[in-house]
Amino acid sequence: MQAAPRHPAPYPSHPLSPAGALAWLAGAVAVQALTALPPWPVSLACIVVALVACVWAPRLRLPALALFGAGWAMLHAAWGLDRRLPHALEGEDVVLVGTIAGLVDTRGESTRFDVRVRGTPVDGVVRLSWYGDAPALAPCETWRLTVRLKRPRGLVNPGGFDFERYALQQGVVATGYVRDDAPAERVIAGGVCVDAWRARISDAIARQFGDTAIAHLIAALAVGDQRALGEPEWQVLRATGIGHLIAISGFHIGMLAAFGALVMRFVWRRIPALARRVPAPLVEAPFGLACATLYAALAGFGLPTLRTLAMIAVVALASLRRRHLPIAQGLALAAVAILAVDPLAVLSASFWLSFAGVAWLVFCLGARAARGTRGLVAAQAVATIGLTPLTVWFFGQSSLVGPLANLVAVPWISLAVVPLTVAGSVLVPFAPWAGGAALQVAAWLLQALWLPLERLAELPYAQWYFPESTPLAFAFAALGALWLLLPRGVPARWLGVVLLLPLAWPSVRTPPPRAFEAAMLDVGQGLAVLVRTRNHALLYDAGARFPSGFDLGQAAVAPALRALGVRELDRLMLSHGDNDHAGGAAAVVAAMRPAQVDSGEPERVNTPSQPCRAGDAWNWDGVAFRVLHPTDAKTVSENDRSCVLLIEAGNARLLLTGDITATVEAAVVRAAGQGPVVVSVPHHGSKTSSSDAFVRGLSPSIALVSAGYRNRFGHPHPDVVARYAALGVPLIGTAESGCIRMEFSAERGVTPIERCREARRKYWSEK
Template structure:
């Protein structure tokens, strides 16, 4: 069974790497099921299937032993793999079926439906999912679930944002587009996330269209609407009670799993200290709540609720406790939004509760595999997110490092219960007792405390060490202060903050305020300690994301390190970590350079690499007050590459689509010096440290690669009539007879100026299209002077400026210039090594949902 379940998970994961979905899925699934039935029901067809003793010493035939120990598990693994692959494909076909037609993008349509999620309110608007019930006035096919944004003051219009609540029915006039997200190496896959949520179109609410937007019903009853409404009520209650408190978002996250109210600065502290798993409804919290309800139910049932009913004679208290714990866990998981860690814990609890009711023993490894199989059964895309692998990896590490290594090694139901309970707790970094196959000897209180402390340290050590390779693979960093931070944070968050937050969310208002204030004050004190821990430069170890073989080698070393006592020289396992932790970022060869043009939407951001230096040209746009190209695209990419410092950063001009991510870059990455055309006193200049002004005539050479600043002139800074675009920093990069011209947002006047002033210096093989291909730039004389063979357009999908303008884009084509657009190709990697090569991220990483 375990092999089949592991194969099922592996097959579903393999499907998510495919560029196309396989056809004829029902027939294949039927054939696999038929093959399994034949093998199981007609063992006479295969001599190896005979049921024999599994030990050669017991007199089993060699072919029977081979079947039981080798072929049967292998067959189960392969069959599970095939079923998982085609099951995930069938669900993917079904999820992709509701699709907005390409021709219907950007057209206004009036819809009637219900608010289908917890609204996310932000400065200037609100976002929510909308369950479509009816399309009015058009024959347009609209997917049943869409994601909408409702903005205030769009383009100066006075728009009143409806106070939308889950379960309300609205009539809304909207403008939709197909799912589309930025596509970058090591970046968040927004399109996959939408597919997993069942969202097949995104858009925004239109105002002033004549039909109006109106609430039609205050609540439409359904199970999901009731759940989301309860989450909204609890969230609003907490935010009202803790109005103006900086960590109110943390309290909300612990109660309803809504993490969007936590600012990026706090997440940075939590990630650097390795306690981000606690700032959510995790398996540890769910197990704790389930355990409290189970204990309460058991105590009351044993006492027959203080009556003479003698209820334990009708039903054992253990079974009542299992049901109570399961129901409490289910409610809490629903409040959590049904995330993967919460699902894993719920399914484990369900398996153990079922085993208890049926009086059957449950192996912890069976529980773990079954929980993983159930998660993938309902959500095959879960394998694409770090939480899935961290969640199950943590529990598997505990099992490997502790099961069967303590006490008397007696077998029995108690051993299974203890082991399964520790697995349910998830927990990983929880500090619960180690798994045991024996009963604890009689100890006094002090001895029990010492034993529990040692057990907690042992589990914490196992998880900290065991997850190092996986953490490096997923995040390219590992927190060195995590053991100490978790030792402080786990008891504080799990035993104090979470119970207080839950109690404060449901108590009457008079009692809720002091309880929530106490929870918030505790979080405040905890964060002060965590900020002190995270402030050190050695708090986090970073290295490039390892290759598959390097990860497997480090994993082998970790298994060796955590092997049972008596295993020879276990410390040698650390040697396998050396290539993992000591790896350095890759560089292009001497005298060549590489350019990565990021897909940041409507904005510019390019990383230029030589054999020993790195330069960032522009930093992408600001998406929201908390989100920008710096912290969403650039910093994750640099972190995954193991790049902790930039030699230079150039911000071409002050427009938000070029400078929006600069502050985030400076906060996350060390920048040695910066250059820009920004006005004196600009926040970016103050934050960047060593800064110089872009001026024509500047130049330097790195590793055989020449950098020349061609624009703006020093005199242009005194002209107050010029717009920021006119002073864009124009940089030319040359090496080995090849070159690229980064033109920023210059327009026709500056193009003509460059022709007159530097006619012989602007020719380049690759041109970053000026001003994203707007109608005010890329004039025919300028293109004739540059003579590019390739033009790169960094533009947002269906951007409101309609960049690149159709006539400009066609102008490049008529001149025989090859064109690449970030909205179609994703991030572009250009190698200048004697011959120009270009790689499109979307082409190199084709997936069926893109």
């Protein structure tokens, strides 16, 4: 009689089985497609029904687990949204007491930090900026501050970073700034916490290596401190596809756990007396877990590290119980643990990349994944093919030299640089000379790798960007990757490439002849308008760049252009030199390589340009472009030197006005002539612009205003809003609508395409 297996795996519909974990995951993912959450009793009912079905209807267990996952995710999402700052407190002075969490970031004229607040007026993480001369701030300190807050609200553009989703997942309930005209009190000075330890290590690295790229990279590897990483370093990391290695990634933590287990195995084999008393696996597992926990602490216990820690804990527990744990079962247990504690983890790209990476390797290579050089090459090929759909979906880009760079960088950094960096970081506070020596060797090794990586990043097309695609295209691409990675005996595997095409080369909307599309991008308190004809593209203004180094040209404008399918600009027109219009120009020029740059103030913009003058005109694809102003730059103010551009497709017209004031508006009205027109409201709706004569003279069909949400200038001014309203002119603003896209056609007139905040709404989106 055949004996039953000693440790049977959970049956297929068991909640802890791979199938059960996938069902739970499917329910949590389905919730993320909702545009609004149901009332909490509905979520609670889903959970109750699912639990009853699991117990009393085993055949329905998988659908019940999916229903439970959905209900649990909806409850957590509702809790997170309910904790956000009440609308009534936006823009009001609020006194809060909270503890500084994470590392303090001081750049330029501002200091940025997170404060964890318990109780009232908010409960959660508040992200603050302290402008001007801020006092010395340190992690773990508790402060009483007078702040002015708003709800977490980001910019909404094609291809843009979804800050509101990020805020929900990270527990950020408000953003704002410290009032420097109100008293601030340090309630508790100092304190013992992980972040204080991380800050001391980061400071020691800065003192040892100075303000260099290698110092910034070592700090990122040691304690997850990416504050000092500049755009040049990020460009190399993106172009070579090794950004996942420089962050404290789950892979590094797993490698360190394995390294700790191997060290303990080596010790145990050298001391037989210990091995006779305690079996080696019972020591290796906890020591490996301890090493992983130490490195996760250095990273500040971020969510990606906690996910990896959960996986390692599952493996360690199985080892302590002397059970063989299949990798698929281990992944399932880790996923269930994460979804039980934080079902909103599915909003994070790192969640998917971590689990999918391991799953692909197990599916394709099994135990061969770590066997010598061939195993490493095979693993890199599998990771590249398998994770490309996820990378393109989440980041809109892929590195063409990434596989080669990772083939060298993965073992170099993970097996040499990271262990030395961790050892040095741990030793620095107690034995500075030993810690400094370990960090110095790590820096030499990293420098030897960094130089060829910089050369790789400079290769043409090292980094490739993809236009925005659809969920269906992503689903086809994932299926194509699976098809390509099937065993060799499967016929026609090359057909998987065909399924990748909708994601890699999506259909890009282009206007027909004698028509153009205009997209007023959401750049906060600034301006950037993309104008596209069938074969040409022009960008009018490029958003702001701030003293902290945050550049909207790089962070918002360039990604939006790429997502809309623009690879190069035919023309960049910078209305004038103010930062909110031209600050992002250098980043846009670097990304889009415009054939020509014009400006009303060439001497004030940060990129070479030629002056624009009234009378300049050209025609693209049957669409007429004509500069109406300035006529004489010597006789007008800086704002009134703005280039004013009129674009016409038959009777469908768009007037872009920059920051002109009432002083020159009458001349612009005369130059524009008669006929319906859509106008960008001058100077973001300032009371010095949009005079009654201007509004009545143009009598626009639609007025578009680009202004920041609850901006400090109060734009658009109530008087300006009233003038447009008096004539029945619809006033559409980026603060409320996100980016605004419209088509202007000689045949069809003006047709709305998209208001991004409405069209892309999810349940976490602010209204």
